Amino acid sequence: MTGSYGLDQYVRDLRTITAEETDPVKITERVAPLAKKFAQAPGWLRPEHWECDPAQGFGVHLLHEEPNHDLAVFVLSWLPNRGTTPHNHKTWAVVVGMEGQEQEVNWNRLDDGSKPGYAELKRSGEQVMTAGDVARCYPEHIHSVWNVGSGVSMSLHTYGRHINYTGRSEFDPQHKIEKPYVIKVADEEPQQAQARA
Numbered sequence: 001m002t003g004s005y006g007l008d009q010y011v012r013d014l015r016t017i018t019a020e021e022t023d024p025v026k027i028t029e030r031v032a033p034l035a036k037k038f039a040q041a042p043g044w045l046r047p048e049h050w051e052c053d054p055a056q057g058f059g060v061h062l063l064h065e066e067p068n069h070d071l072a073v074f075v076l077s078w079l080p081n082r083g084t085t086p087h088n089h090k091t092w093a094v095v096v097g098m099e100g101q102e103q104e105v106n107w108n109r110l111d112d113g114s115k116p117g118y119a120e121l122k123r124s125g126e127q128v129m130t131a132g133d134v135a136r137c138y139p140e141h142i143h144s145v146w147n148v149g150s151g152v153s154m155s156l157h158t159y160g161r162h163i164n165y166t167g168r169s170e171f172d173p174q175h176k177i178e179k180p181y182v183i184k185v186a187d188e189e190p191q192q193a194q195a196r197a
């Protein structure tokens, strides 16, 4: 073996890290360099990972999740000038830029979250991610993502739990609305990494 860092090894490392750490700061600190290593490893990217969902604006390609939906790894492919609403994740996240230019806008929540369906957000900063850049998110962190390049952009997303199973929210800052956020996943039959005892 030439030592290319594949999905099976990445998932084994995710299991080890999350067995040893519970703090999202420490987990993402350890996951970040491995996510970058996997994102840059040759050979695993397939043509369908480039496919975007025109209705949603981006394609969500599931590479792995555990049977209980923990440790979810996705490739996201974004159409130009499309992106997401502001959202949280309710789990930790590590994102690695693979192709193109994705603008990440961060938002601060100003209200205390006690009023159902209501949220007051303030834009707090932004950065543009390109290939090799790594971003770490914590469960209550709110951001939005937009493809600001001229072609399809791609990024590798690793979450502590599949984001359709965390009870997370999307936000409309203008109308001060919070509502459940579920995204359409293209590959409903993931290639499960081999579970090893």
Ligand SMILES: [Fe+2]
Pocket (backbone or CB within 6 Å): 087, 088, 089, 143
């Ligand atoms: Fe996100």
